[in-house]
Amino acid sequence: MNLKQMVGEKAAEYIKEGMVVGLGTGSTAYYMVEALGRRVNEGLNIIGVTTSTRTKEQAEGLGIPLKSVDEVDVIDITIDGADEISRDFQGIKGGGGALLFEKIVADYSKKVIWIVDESKMVDELGAFPLPIEVMPYGSLQLFKIFEAKGYQPEFRLDEAGEKYVTDGGHLLIDLNMKEIKEPHALATWLDGLTGVVEHGLFLDRVNTVIVGYENGPVVKE
Numbered sequence: 301m302n303l304k305q306m307v308g309e310k311a312a313e314y315i316k317e318g319m320v321v322g323l324g325t326g327s328t329a330y331y332m333v334e335a336l337g338r339r340v341n342e343g344l345n346i347i348g349v350t351t352s353t354r355t356k357e358q359a360e361g362l363g364i365p366l367k368s369v370d371e372v373d374v375i376d377i378t379i380d381g382a383d384e385i386s387r388d389f390q391g392i393k394g395g396g397g398a399l400l401f402e403k404i405v406a407d408y409s410k411k412v413i414w415i416v417d418e419s420k421m422v423d424e425l426g427a428f429p430l431p432i433e434v435m436p437y438g439s440l441q442l443f444k445i446f447e448a449k450g451y452q453p454e455f456r457l458d459e460a461g462e463k464y465v466t467d468g469g470h471l472l473i474d475l476n477m478k479e480i481k482e483p484h485a486l487a488t489w490l491d492g493l494t495g496v497v498e499h500g501l502f503l504d505r506v507n508t509v510i511v512g513y514e515n516g517p518v519v520k521e
């Protein structure tokens with residue numbers, strides 16, 4: 301079993317009868333959704349709240365009942381992947397392009413679990429490019445601001461080589477910062493830029509991290 305599958309299946313064990321569950325996006329969350337789909341087909345009653353079109357299509361295919369984030373009072377647990385997690389549990393997400401909906405769903409969740417293979421655990425954030433979701437209008441101005449800061453921005457492209465458009469209809473600019481010494485200060489600065497819809501710094505947002513190692517999953521709280 302690969303490490304992503306291991307942690308995906310482990311995380312699905314946290315889901316109990318009657319829960320409203322936030323369903324993350326990405327190749328690790330995929331396995332969690334598959335495991336939940338099997339349990340639903342065995343009789344588990346849950347409601348899923350998806351974080352992307354991709355996950356919605358997968359969950360629908362498995363017969364998991366779904367509601368939108370606006371149709372539920374609260375989400376009991378959200379399980380999602382991550383691109384990098386520092387020692388103090390701060391994260392970068394959005395490599396899969398779904399950071400805006402992922403952050404919204406996480407914010408309305410009582411508990412957030414991240415599932416990652418060991419390669420995602422880092423001493424310091426920033427080796428993974430930080431995704432910034434931006435309004436198309438004015439995006440080149442933002443690009444120039446990031447460039448002037450030395451953040452080596454790149455517009456995310458799709459398979460056809462066109463600018464990638466998110467589920468929310470926005471563009472993504474990836475910042476190649478190499479290291480992020482002060483994530484909270486950076487997040488505050490990004491939050492203040494007009495035209496930035498959201499960014500991939502997920503700070504102080506996770507309760508539990510399940511890390512996949514060769515000899516088994518480790519739950520960190």
Ligand code: 5RP
Nearest residue numbers: 326327328381394395396398
């Ligand atoms: C999508 C995400 C993913 O959770 C993140 O990119 C991790 O993906 P994977 O499990 O495929 O490595 O944030 O927007």
